[in-house]
Amino acid sequence: MTRIATYPGTFDPVTFGHVDVVERAAELFDSVVVTVAINPSKKPLFTAEERVRFLSDALARFENVRVDSFEGLTVDHARSVGAAAVIRGLRAVTDFEYEFQMALMNRKLAEEINTVFLMPNEKYTYLNSSMARNLAQFGAPIDEFVPAAAAKALREKFGEPNG
Amino acid sequence: MTRIATYPGTFDPVTFGHVDVVERAAELFDSVVVTVAINPSKKPLFTAEERVRFLSDALARFENVRVDSFEGLTVDHARSVGAAAVIRGLRAVTDFEYEFQMALMNRKLAEEINTVFLMPNEKYTYLNSSMARNLAQFGAPIDEFVPAAAAKALREKFGEPNG
Amino acid sequence: MTRIATYPGTFDPVTFGHVDVVERAAELFDSVVVTVAINPSKKPLFTAEERVRFLSDALARFENVRVDSFEGLTVDHARSVGAAAVIRGLRAVTDFEYEFQMALMNRKLAEEINTVFLMPNEKYTYLNSSMARNLAQFGAPIDEFVPAAAAKALREKFGEPNG
Amino acid sequence: MTRIATYPGTFDPVTFGHVDVVERAAELFDSVVVTVAINPSKKPLFTAEERVRFLSDALARFENVRVDSFEGLTVDHARSVGAAAVIRGLRAVTDFEYEFQMALMNRKLAEEINTVFLMPNEKYTYLNSSMARNLAQFGAPIDEFVPAAAAKALREKFGEPNG
Amino acid sequence: MTRIATYPGTFDPVTFGHVDVVERAAELFDSVVVTVAINPSKKPLFTAEERVRFLSDALARFENVRVDSFEGLTVDHARSVGAAAVIRGLRAVTDFEYEFQMALMNRKLAEEINTVFLMPNEKYTYLNSSMARNLAQFGAPIDEFVPAAAAKALREKFGEPNG
Amino acid sequence: MTRIATYPGTFDPVTFGHVDVVERAAELFDSVVVTVAINPSKKPLFTAEERVRFLSDALARFENVRVDSFEGLTVDHARSVGAAAVIRGLRAVTDFEYEFQMALMNRKLAEEINTVFLMPNEKYTYLNSSMARNLAQFGAPIDEFVPAAAAKALREKFGEPNG
Numbered sequence: 001m002t003r004i005a006t007y008p009g010t011f012d013p014v015t016f017g018h019v020d021v022v023e024r025a026a027e028l029f030d031s032v033v034v035t036v037a038i039n040p041s042k043k044p045l046f047t048a049e050e051r052v053r054f055l056s057d058a059l060a061r062f063e064n065v066r067v068d069s070f071e072g073l074t075v076d077h078a079r080s081v082g083a084a085a086v087i088r089g090l091r092a093v094t095d096f097e098y099e100f101q102m103a104l105m106n107r108k109l110a111e112e113i114n115t116v117f118l119m120p121n122e123k124y125t126y127l128n129s130s131m132a133r134n135l136a137q138f139g140a141p142i143d144e145f146v147p148a149a150a151a152k153a154l155r156e157k158f159g160e161p162n163g
Numbered sequence: 164m165t166r167i168a169t170y171p172g173t174f175d176p177v178t179f180g181h182v183d184v185v186e187r188a189a190e191l192f193d194s195v196v197v198t199v200a201i202n203p204s205k206k207p208l209f210t211a212e213e214r215v216r217f218l219s220d221a222l223a224r225f226e227n228v229r230v231d232s233f234e235g236l237t238v239d240h241a242r243s244v245g246a247a248a249v250i251r252g253l254r255a256v257t258d259f260e261y262e263f264q265m266a267l268m269n270r271k272l273a274e275e276i277n278t279v280f281l282m283p284n285e286k287y288t289y290l291n292s293s294m295a296r297n298l299a300q301f302g303a304p305i306d307e308f309v310p311a312a313a314a315k316a317l318r319e320k321f322g323e324p325n326g
Numbered sequence: 327m328t329r330i331a332t333y334p335g336t337f338d339p340v341t342f343g344h345v346d347v348v349e350r351a352a353e354l355f356d357s358v359v360v361t362v363a364i365n366p367s368k369k370p371l372f373t374a375e376e377r378v379r380f381l382s383d384a385l386a387r388f389e390n391v392r393v394d395s396f397e398g399l400t401v402d403h404a405r406s407v408g409a410a411a412v413i414r415g416l417r418a419v420t421d422f423e424y425e426f427q428m429a430l431m432n433r434k435l436a437e438e439i440n441t442v443f444l445m446p447n448e449k450y451t452y453l454n455s456s457m458a459r460n461l462a463q464f465g466a467p468i469d470e471f472v473p474a475a476a477a478k479a480l481r482e483k484f485g486e487p488n489g
Numbered sequence: 490m491t492r493i494a495t496y497p498g499t500f501d502p503v504t505f506g507h508v509d510v511v512e513r514a515a516e517l518f519d520s521v522v523v524t525v526a527i528n529p530s531k532k533p534l535f536t537a538e539e540r541v542r543f544l545s546d547a548l549a550r551f552e553n554v555r556v557d558s559f560e561g562l563t564v565d566h567a568r569s570v571g572a573a574a575v576i577r578g579l580r581a582v583t584d585f586e587y588e589f590q591m592a593l594m595n596r597k598l599a600e601e602i603n604t605v606f607l608m609p610n611e612k613y614t615y616l617n618s619s620m621a622r623n624l625a626q627f628g629a630p631i632d633e634f635v636p637a638a639a640a641k642a643l644r645e646k647f648g649e650p651n652g
Numbered sequence: 653m654t655r656i657a658t659y660p661g662t663f664d665p666v667t668f669g670h671v672d673v674v675e676r677a678a679e680l681f682d683s684v685v686v687t688v689a690i691n692p693s694k695k696p697l698f699t700a701e702e703r704v705r706f707l708s709d710a711l712a713r714f715e716n717v718r719v720d721s722f723e724g725l726t727v728d729h730a731r732s733v734g735a736a737a738v739i740r741g742l743r744a745v746t747d748f749e750y751e752f753q754m755a756l757m758n759r760k761l762a763e764e765i766n767t768v769f770l771m772p773n774e775k776y777t778y779l780n781s782s783m784a785r786n787l788a789q790f791g792a793p794i795d796e797f798v799p800a801a802a803a804k805a806l807r808e809k810f811g812e813p814n815g
Numbered sequence: 816m817t818r819i820a821t822y823p824g825t826f827d828p829v830t831f832g833h834v835d836v837v838e839r840a841a842e843l844f845d846s847v848v849v850t851v852a853i854n855p856s857k858k859p860l861f862t863a864e865e866r867v868r869f870l871s872d873a874l875a876r877f878e879n880v881r882v883d884s885f886e887g888l889t890v891d892h893a894r895s896v897g898a899a900a901v902i903r904g905l906r907a908v909t910d911f912e913y914e915f916q917m918a919l920m921n922r923k924l925a926e927e928i929n930t931v932f933l934m935p936n937e938k939y940t941y942l943n944s945s946m947a948r949n950l951a952q953f954g955a956p957i958d959e960f961v962p963a964a965a966a967k968a969l970r971e972k973f974g975e976p977n978g
Binding site for chain 4: 255288289290291294298300301302303307
Binding site: 122123 | 937941
C-alpha cells in the first residue's frame with residue numbers, strides 16, 4: 001500500500017523549519033506533496049511561482065518529495081493527489097489552537113484524510129516566514145534561517161544591504 | 164518498506180478516545196503496537212495485565228494492531244519493535260505542552276524516531292481515563308466512554324451501582 | 327425581577343455556533359438582545375443591515391430574543407438596554423485570552439455588568455465566521471455551518487459555485 | 490420563572506475569590522446553591538462540615554444564597570436542586586482547559602444544564618485555596634485572602650504563628 | 653559595573669501599563685533606554701516623534717530613564733547603546749508565546765543580550781495601546797489608562813467627544 | 816548600588832537548564848543567591864543538603880553566585896538577603912501560568928521585590944528535574960542533562976544501571 005501525504009502552506013518563503021518538517025514526513029510516508037496554497041485574498045511577498053521554485057530548490061534532495069501549488073480547499077487538493085494525510089508542523093501553543101481548528105474543519109469536509117502533526121527541531125521554534133522577512137528587511141543575516149534560493153531572493157527584494 | 168508505529172500510554176483503562184486514535188494510526192502505518200507503559204512509581208487502578216486485556220478486547224478488529232506492555236523508556240521500546248514513529252493523541256492545549264516536552268526529550272534520546280500527533284474526534288475532547296474512573300466511581304453510565312471489557316471491570320471495581 | 331443579557335458580536339455572518347450560544351442564553355435570561363457591533367475601522371463582508379437580517383432570520387424562533395445593532399462601546403449598549411450581563415461564547419484558549427481582557431476592561435468601565443461566558447456545543451469548536459467565509463470562497467458546502475439566509479448570501483457573494 | 494444555579498467546589502477553604510464569584514452569581518440568578526463537593530479519594534485540609542461552616546459564615550449576607558454539600562456527580566446534585574446552570578469561576582488559561590473538559594462532560598451527562606463561567610475581580614487572579622493554605626503554613630498574613638472564619642481556622646491549624 | 657537595559661516597543665501610544673514596566677526596570681538596572689520601534693511596514697496612529705514625546709512626558713520623573721527611537725533590529729539598537737538586557741512586559745499567555753519566539757530569535761542574533769520579562773501590576777492585565785485607542789474612538793474616558801499627553805492627543809485625534 | 820537577586824527552586828536535582836538560568840542572572844545582577852526551597856509537605860528525592868551540594872558543585876565557577884536553603888515564603892527569604900529581584904526561568908506556557916500567579920502573590924506580599932523571568936536556552940525546553948529523574952530511573956544516559964555531582968547521585972539512587 002502506497003501512502004501519500006500533502007504538506008500545504010503559504011511558504012512565503014520556505015524556511016529551514018519547513019525543510020525539517022518535510023524531511024520527517026518523507027521518512028514516514030511513501031510520497032510527500034509540498035503544496036503552495038494560493039489565496040487570492042492575501043498578498044504574499046513572493047509569487048506562487050517563486051515560492052514553488054524556492055521549495056523545489058530546497059527539497060531537490062528528497063526523492064519522494066515533489067512540489068506543486070493549488071488554489072482552493074486543502075482537502076480538495078489532498079483528495080486530488082490521493083493523500084491519506086495532511087502534514088502540519090507544530091512549533092508552539094499558538095500554532096496548535098489554529099491548527100486544531102483547521103484540522104477539525106478539514107476532517108468535517110473529508111473524514112478519510114487525517115491531519116498529522118510533526119514537530120520540527122526545537123532550534124526552529126522561533127522561526128517562521130514572517131520573522132525571516134523581517135530579518136531581511138532590516139539587513140540581518142538570514143542564511144541560517146532560509147534555504148539559498150529564498151535567501152538570495154529576500155536579499156534582492158530588500159536591497160541586499162548585507163549581501 | 165514497512166512502517167511501524169508504537170502508541171504508548173497508561174491506558175488505565177482504555178477509552179473510546181484511545182480507540183479513535185488507534186484507528187487513525189492503523190490507516191497511516193503498516194503496523195501499530197499499542198503499548199501499556201508500566202511505571203513502578205505510579206499506582207494505576209488496573210494491573211498491566213488487565214489494561215492489556217481491555218485493549219486487546221477493544222482493538223481485536225484491527226488486523227495490523229497488536230498490544231503489549233513494557234517497563235522503561237518509550238524510545239527503547241519503540242526501537243525494540245523497529246518503530247519509525249511514536250503516536251500520541253492531542254486533545255487540548257494542556258496535552259500539547261507536556262507532549263511537546265516528551266517528544267523533544269524522546270528525539271534527544273532517539274533522533275531517528277519521530278513523534279506523530281493525531282487528533283481524536285472532537286466528541287472525545289472531554290474524555291480521558293481519569294474522567295472515566297470518576298464517572299464509574301459515582302455510578303454514572305460509562306458505556307459511551309469506554310469499551311465493553313473496561314466498562315465491565317470499572318463497574319465491578321466500584322460496586323456496579325448502575326450495572 | 328427581569329434579567330436582560332446582551333450578546334454583542336461582529337456576526338459576519340452568523341454561524342450555527344452563534345445560534346447555539348443564543349439558545350443557551352435564552353434559557354438563562356428573561357430577555358436576550360443580540361447586537362451587531364458596528365466598527366467603522368473594520369471592513370466586514372456584509373453590511374450591518376445584512377448581518378442583522380441574517381440573525382433575525384436565524385433567531386426568529388426564540389421568543390425572548392431580539393436583534394439590533396450599535397456603534398460604540400459594548401457596555402454603553404448594554405447599559406442602554408438595561409442589561410445585567412454581556413454574553414460571550416468561549417470555544418478555545420485563544421478566544422479566552424482576548425475575551426478575558428475585554429471582560430476586565432468592560433468591568434472597569436461598567437462594574438455593575440458581568441460578562442457571562444457560555445460554551446457552544448463542541449461540534450462548533452472549529453467554526454467561526456471567518457472559516458465560513460473561507461469555505462464559501464472556495465465553493466465548499468456551508469449549509470451545515472451557517473443558517474439559511476446567511477448561507478444563501480455567502481453563495482451569491484462568491485458566485486454560488488456549488489449552489 | 491425562577492432560575493437556580495449551583496456553584497460546586499472543594500472550597501478548602503473558601504477564599505475571597507470564591508466570595509466574589511458568588512456575589513456575581515447572586516445578581517444573575519434568583520437562587521444560588523454553593524455546594525461543597527465531597528470526594529472520598531481526596532484528603533482535604535478541612536472536613537466537609539468545616540468547609541460548609543466557613544462558607545455559611547462568609548456568605549450569610551446574601552439572601553438568595555444557601556450552602557450545602559454533596560458526594561457524587563456535579564450534575565446529579567444540580568438536577569436534585571432544579572438548577573438551570575452550574576457556575577464556575579475562571580481565573581486563568583490553565584483553569585479554562587480543565588473547566589472546559591468538565592463542562593463538556595457535564596453537558597454530555599445532563600444536556601439541559603449549562604455551565605456558566607464568571608470571572609472574579611482581577612485582584613483575585615493569583616488566589617486559590619492551595620495558595621491560602623501555603624501562606625498560612627508559613628505564617629504569612631491571610632486576612633486579605635480568606636474570610637474570617639476560614640482565616641481563624643487556618644491559623645489554628647498551623648499553630649497561629651502570626652495570630 | 654553599569655548595567656543598561658532597553659525597552660523597545662511600538663508605544664502607540666504609551667499606556668500606564670508601559671509606565672509600570674519602566675518603573676520596575678528602572679529599579680533593576682542602572683540605566684533604561686525606552687525605544688520607539690519604527691517599522692515602515694506598519695501604520696501607527698501617532699508618528700514616531702509624537703510617540704517619543706508622550707513617553708518623554710510620562711517618564712520625565714525617572715532619572716535613569718531616557719527615550720529614543722530606532723528603525724531596525726531590536727538587538728542592533730540594544731548593542732548600539734551597550735545594553736545587557738532587553739526588557740519586555742508580560743501580561744498574558746498570548747503575549748508570552750510571541751515574546752518567547754522574539755526572545756529566542758534575538759538571542760540567536762545577539763547571544764550576549766538577554767531578554768528580561770517583567771510583569772506589570774495585574775490591574776493593567778486588560779490594557780494595551782490598541783484597547784486605549786478603541787476606548788478613545790468611542791469617546792470613553794481614558795485618563796485612567798494613558799498618561800496625560802497621550803490622553804490629550806487621543807482625544808484630539810478622535811474629536812474629543814468627552815473632553 | 817549593589818543589586819542582589821534570589822533564584823529559589825526545588826532543584827531535585829539541579830539540571831543544566833537551571834545552570835543556564837543562573838549564568839544569565841549572574842550577568843544581570845551583582846550577586847545571585849540560589850536557594851533550595853524546603854517544603855515539609857513535599858517529599859523530594861534528595862535531601863536539602865544534597866540538593867545544596869549538587870548546586871554548589873555545579874555553580875562553583877560563578878564568582879557572584881552562592882547557594883543556600885530556606886524553609887518559608889520565597890519573599891521572606893528574598894528580603895532577608897536584601898534582594899531586589901526573584902529570578903524564575905520560563906520554558907513554556909504551562910510554566911508561565913503558575914509562575915504568573917506566584918509572582919502576583921509575591922508582589923502582594925512584598926511590593927518592593929520584582930519577579931524577573933529569564934528564558935533558558937531553547938535546547939533545555941524539554942528539560943526539568945522530574946524528567947531527569949525519570950531518565951535515571953530507566954537507566955538512560957543523563958550526563959547531558961544534569962551536572963556531574965547530581966548525575967552521579969541519580970545513578971547511585973537508581974542502581975547505576977548504565978554507570
